Amino acid sequence: MNRVGFVYHSDYLLHAAPFDHPESPSRLLAIVEHLSSNGIADRMIPIEPVYPGESDILRVHDPEYLRKLEAACRRGDTTLDAEDTYLCRNSYTIALLSAGGAIAGAEAVATGMVRRAFCAVRPPGHHADRHTGMGFCLLNNVAVAARYLQAKHGISRVFIVDWDVHHGNGTQSIFLEDPSVFFFSIHEHPSFLYPGTGRRWETGKGAGEGTTINAPMSPGTGDEEYRLAFEQMLQPAVERFRPEIIMISAGFDAHREDPLADIEVTTEGYRFMTRFVCELAERHCGGKVVSVLEGGYEIPSLVASVAIHVQELLGT
Numbered sequence: 019m020n021r022v023g024f025v026y027h028s029d030y031l032l033h034a035a036p037f038d039h040p041e042s043p044s045r046l047l048a049i050v051e052h053l054s055s056n057g058i059a060d061r062m063i064p065i066e067p068v069y070p071g072e073s074d075i076l077r078v079h080d081p082e083y084l085r086k087l088e089a090a091c092r093r094g095d096t097t098l099d100a101e102d103t104y105l106c107r108n109s110y111t112i113a114l115l116s117a118g119g120a121i122a123g124a125e126a127v128a129t130g131m132v133r134r135a136f137c138a139v140r141p142p143g144h145h146a147d148r149h150t151g152m153g154f155c156l157l158n159n160v161a162v163a164a165r166y167l168q169a170k171h172g173i174s175r176v177f178i179v180d181w182d183v184h185h186g187n188g189t190q191s192i193f194l195e196d197p198s199v200f201f202f203s204i205h206e207h208p209s210f211l212y213p214g215t216g217r218r219w220e221t222g223k224g225a226g227e228g229t230t231i232n233a234p235m236s237p238g239t240g241d242e243e244y245r246l247a248f249e250q251m252l253q254p255a256v257e258r259f260r261p262e263i264i265m266i267s268a269g270f271d272a273h274r275e276d277p278l279a280d281i282e283v284t285t286e287g288y289r290f291m292t293r294f295v296c297e298l299a300e301r302h303c304g305g306k307v308v309s310v311l312e313g314g315y316e317i318p319s320l321v322a323s324v325a326i327h328v329q330e331l332l333g334t
């Protein structure tokens with residue numbers, strides 16, 4: 019059994035919409051209760067998230083955006099720019115702790131304290147770009163952790179696999195021109211789903227040309243098509259890039275039961291995807307995997323998929 023870190027803090031429940039919203043604290047509560055009641059949490063190493071220093075956040079986000087976000091929360095604004103991205107008075111602080119959770123997981127893996135980590139954090143992050151929060155995301159947790167690994171641990175090549183059903187437009191834009199961070203996203207085709215980016219021809223820019231891959235999937239596709247994309251697109255990319263660590267933007271909203279999209283991945287599909295990424299990590303980067311929660315909005319399929327994901331990280 020692998021040593022797997024579990025990053026969680028009950029303060030993550032304090033980011034809550036003042037109205038009905040699919041990205042609710044109950045998602046995380048259900049995950050934690052399910053992992054505990056099934057004895058899975060007992061087999062993991064608890065890791066406390068820490069508040070990041072401002073410099074950790076500023077490696078990714080503009081200071082003007084941070085100040086704007088902080089001020090909006092202090093004023094009691096209930097949304098940020100687009101109406102789907104809600105705020106409450108705690109949101110700025112909890113967004114920092116969410117990014118800090120991804121950092122804590124990455125730190126534990128980089129130092130060898132654990133082999134892998136699952137970061138049960140919220141708000142999610144992959145739609146947030148340098149200047150803007152959107153799509154329920156305020157700070158880009160995975161990007162902040164990737165930059166932390168590069169700055170603090172001298173890691174030169176980070177590979178990010180984003181299997182949330184929505185395109186990780188924020189992460190893509192942050193690393194678009196950066197050849198040191200490879201971004202692979204598999205998602206429902208942008209003609210049919212938010213945020214409307216992530217087409218096949220978006221492959222990076224400038225020095226980063228070739229270190230972005232998008233695999234847009236038609237509505238109705240499922241496990242078999244995902245398997246082919248992993249074998250034909252993800253595997254050669256990892257083999258070519260030779261990462262030192264693999265991060266996962268682990269959304270579970272491509273599940274067939276999820277109401278926000280029309281992809282038909284099953285719970286077993288997440289077993290395959292997790293195992294596939296872990297095997298790539300074994301071959302190329304000493305097994306190092308840092309998984310960070312993104313979306314997933316139908317509670318029963320979310321908790322079942324996370325449980326299988328974590329069991330595969332444990333290797334049991």
Ligand SMILES: [Zn+2]
Binds near residue numbers: 182183184312313
């Ligand atoms: Zn999503």
